[in-house]
Amino acid sequence: MRRYGLQGVGLGMLGLCLILALGPGEEPEVREAAGSALVEVESGPPPLVALTFDDGPREVTTRRLLEGLELREVNATFFLVGSRIQGCEALIQDMAAAGNQVGVHTYDHVMVTDLSRRDFDLQVGKTRALLIDLLGEGEYWLRPPYGIVDQSVERWADGPLILWSVDPEDWKDSDTDRIVAAVLEHVKDGDIILMHDIYQSSVDAALRIVDALLERGYLFATVEQLMDLRGVEPEQGILYTAFPPVER
Numbered sequence: 001m002r003r004y005g006l007q008g009v010g011l012g013m014l015g016l017c018l019i020l021a022l023g024p025g026e027e028p029e030v031r032e033a034a035g036s037a038l039v040e041v042e043s044g045p046p047p048l049v050a051l052t053f054d055d056g057p058r059e060v061t062t063r064r065l066l067e068g069l070e071l072r073e074v075n076a077t078f079f080l081v082g083s084r085i086q087g088c089e090a091l092i093q094d095m096a097a098a099g100n101q102v103g104v105h106t107y108d109h110v111m112v113t114d115l116s117r118r119d120f121d122l123q124v125g126k127t128r129a130l131l132i133d134l135l136g137e138g139e140y141w142l143r144p145p146y147g148i149v150d151q152s153v154e155r156w157a158d159g160p161l162i163l164w165s166v167d168p169e170d171w172k173d174s175d176t177d178r179i180v181a182a183v184l185e186h187v188k189d190g191d192i193i194l195m196h197d198i199y200q201s202s203v204d205a206a207l208r209i210v211d212a213l214l215e216r217g218y219l220f221a222t223v224e225q226l227m228d229l230r231g232v233e234p235e236q237g238i239l240y241t242a243f244p245p246v247e248r
């Protein structure tokens, strides 16, 4: 079961201001909020992003991330490595039960363009089968390791291929400040942010990024929700990197 409700508006914010989403072209206005404080109402719907995490799960770091996301009422998308599933079953069930989207990042974290059809099915199909056993029927979209695909992969993917538009290269060092700044500098409405939940520093950075973006008025969605909210129909074998708002 996946929840489709938007999350991410911290309760604390509600006491301070009243945010009303207005349609395109509508003027911002000032309204009287409860308690008679005058507040400015922002125009347009809030910006949306999808946080995505690859290469996990890893019990300690992923668990801490899930707890931090839950505390902030934010959902993310996790592309799991099949060989790491065993021993983390409860963690993955909690991940999905909290409303996060789960996808596939191959069984052994391999470059999918190097594979025969048979090996592709072992890497992707076997991981999907494990997730179906654990979480029930679902599509479990593929994020190809290194973001590299070819025409065979596009044919065999059996679903959309999810890439990203913001990459802070969080695996390169454990400099949380640098990772946070790299995301906050580049992020915009509709982006898919790539991070890795197997590093403590990435988890720290991700939670700081969530706090900073909530403060900027952003909301968080899973990739599937973001796609749905932007009116994009997922297509087999198509690469997706971001879902910017549609120009009207």
Ligand SMILES: [Zn+2]
Pocket: 054, 055, 105, 109, 145, 146
């Ligand atoms: Zn990876």
